[in-house]
Amino acid sequence: MVSTPQAAPELSSDSKDRLRLWIRLLRANRLIEAELRERLRTTFDTTLPRFDVLAALYRAPDGMLMSDLSRFLLVSNGNVTGIIDRLAAEGLVLRAQRDGDRRTSIVRLTRAGEEQFRTMAAAHEGWIDALLGGVSGNDARRLATMLKTFRSNWEKQE
């Protein structure tokens, strides 16, 4: 009798493919993130979280609440507090209350913040284009579509 080569109950092929997909997604992400972090640091002496915050605020000229930022960036609210503290100390963002509600603070980019973000965003676009240069336009579109579908499904079942 031929012994079966595995004792554990085997995952379906699809399950294994999904696990493999997750691992590769994670690794691709880490490779790209590490490279971006390095370039942001050496070129602009800043960090990825700071860049993310500036990018979010740039798209919101009227400002955002701390909780909006937290939700949009998928990070905790306590986390946003620290990043905004540092950006404010550098004069790149501004906290304002003038809402009638003294609990909230509306955060906005300063002029300096806008300018610095524009400079960094231009470089960032170029970096991404070069780093993902190995991905054809067609593949990029297909992948992006699949990821969008994934996110829609995810949010539906939350």
Next chain:
Amino acid sequence: MVSTPQAAPELSSDSKDRLRLWIRLLRANRLIEAELRERLRTTFDTTLPRFDVLAALYRAPDGMLMSDLSRFLLVSNGNVTGIIDRLAAEGLVLRAQRDGDRRTSIVRLTRAGEEQFRTMAAAHEGWIDALLGGVSGNDARRLATMLKTFRSNWEKQE
């Protein structure tokens, strides 16, 4: 002559698609990571980095050097030191020198570490399968293949 409709130099369509791809990759990653972190915490009172380290060591019964771990997990070596310190304090891993080279330390899972990892890995596989359930087997395979190609290209040009 037809006037060009935009003032700013426009990115090629492919460039924009690659930027969009990166943003979606990042968001998908964060959604999944946050969910896994939460489940590892509530179910096993542990963290993703700890899990990653155990997973790496599980595949290496003869142990790994600190620098192997650092390279494999794509994190800094100083970072690995702290995680291993904590895992060792909990009795899940063991540091050994017995190499002839007193600079290196070989890290191994203990029996308890192996058992705990097996338990968590089984749950982890199920979680991923459910979380990525919205991705068909075919899409998962296609995506995984593209990501593998991406990684190969990346490493070639490093």
Next chain:
DNA sequence: GCCTAAAATTTTAGGCTTAAAATATTTGAG
């Protein structure tokens, strides 16, 4: 053998991250 360079790891300082507790404010039920 000696001494400098290389290699492996740890330490340090600073920032990011989270969950949970604390603070401050607003809202709404009665």
Next chain:
DNA sequence: CTCAAATATTTTAAGCCTAAAATTTTAGGC
């Protein structure tokens, strides 16, 4: 009006993360 619940944010404690400096050990040139 009052006060408890809800909301928005900050603080806290602990862990993760990095780059750069420091430490320890090995290897190689001479």
